[in-house]
Amino acid sequence: MARESWTSEENAATVAAYLDMLEQELTGQPFVKSEINRRLVERIGRTRGAVERKFQNVSAVLRDERCIFVDGYKPLGNYQQALADEVRTQLRSRRDIFGFMDAAVDAPAATRLDFSWNVTDPPLDAQIQLGPHSVPEHGFHTDYVAREAENRQLGHAGEVAVLELERGRLRDAGRNDLADRVRHVSEEDGDGLGYDILSFDASGERRLIEVKTTRRSIHWPMVVSRNEIRVSERRADEYVLARVFAFASMKVGLYELPGAVSATCDLDPLSYLALPKPAVH
Structure with a gap:
């Protein structure tokens, strides 16, 4: 039997855990995604797979808001409007995260000397494509894609x-x-x-x-x-x-x-x- 829609409390806990990971990633501090998932599963009672998909939904919200998202969670569209609202609410209360995003996209770059290429196919998964409401209208942060x-x-x-x-x-x-x-x-x-x-x-x-x-x-x-x-x-x-x-x-x-x-x-x-x-x- 399918579980009911995620509650506001579940969304809030999930977004908070995700933004914690994002801050760690942006500031170069290590973390273990599976451990974050385990703690959240214990807290809200959802399955590991459900939490993973919800984290991907948060990535899609952030992408559609032109914000940086956690690299390990590819965007998954068709998210709840309530989840998008919760992401925006928590972003407004965590203003430091925008400074971390500023530093990430503005960091200087030099010619690479020692690396190998990973030549791959383009990502054509329909689930990650931009949705019909992908242009942000809220005006509370920088467009980090353009920046x-x-x-x-x-x-x-x-x-x-x-x-x-x-x-x-x-x-x-x-x-x-x-x-x-x-x-x-x-x-x-x-x-x-x-x-x-x-x-x-x-x-x-x-x-x-x-x-x-x-x-x-x-x-x-x-x-x-x-x-x-x-x-x-x-x-x-x-x-x-x-x-x-x-x-x-x-x-x-x-x-x-x-x-x-x-x-x-x-x-x-x-x-x-x-x-x-x-x-x-």
Whole structure:
């Protein structure tokens, strides 16, 4: 027999436990997820699996609020409105957590010297996709997705990593001639082209690579510009969106989305350019 909906007390205890973990993660302090789960199970009487899914729901709420979420809990949508309200209430009472998020997304980045690549498929699980109410309306915190995207040092370091990966891939394929032609165009020609790296595949076909870098997990959203979308649509046969994730790890993640961004991604507008318009008579 299915259990009834979660009570306000259960939601409150779950959100508090989750935000405790998030604070520990953001400040670099170790914790054991299974132990947090065990304590919560003992307190509220739900099963371990139910608690895990509820933690994933909290991740989805935080993602939809453009906040950082615990890396180990991928967002799981279709959450209760009551849970979302509880997350917002507790965030308002834990103002220090926003300072920790500020530090996480603003931290300087340097060119990586010693790491390996974890090249993987993109996350296509429908349960983690953005929901119909994913644009926050509450205005009590920073948009951390956009803020991290503005970290130019992080973006540059990710581009350099992909640049060297492309050159190495071509050399391994015996195409030193092409490797020598790979260019960091956003640095050499300016960042208005709609992509960062001009590369090639082993047959000599061009690859126009736009790099998006995050220190967060594979499930962290990206920010793309209108120009990048337009270029990707115009040059769909050559365009590649390269998502670099877990950039602070010894094993840096990477997945690629070839083609028009409007075809490979769900797009949720963050802002609009606006000017007054004449009245229509």
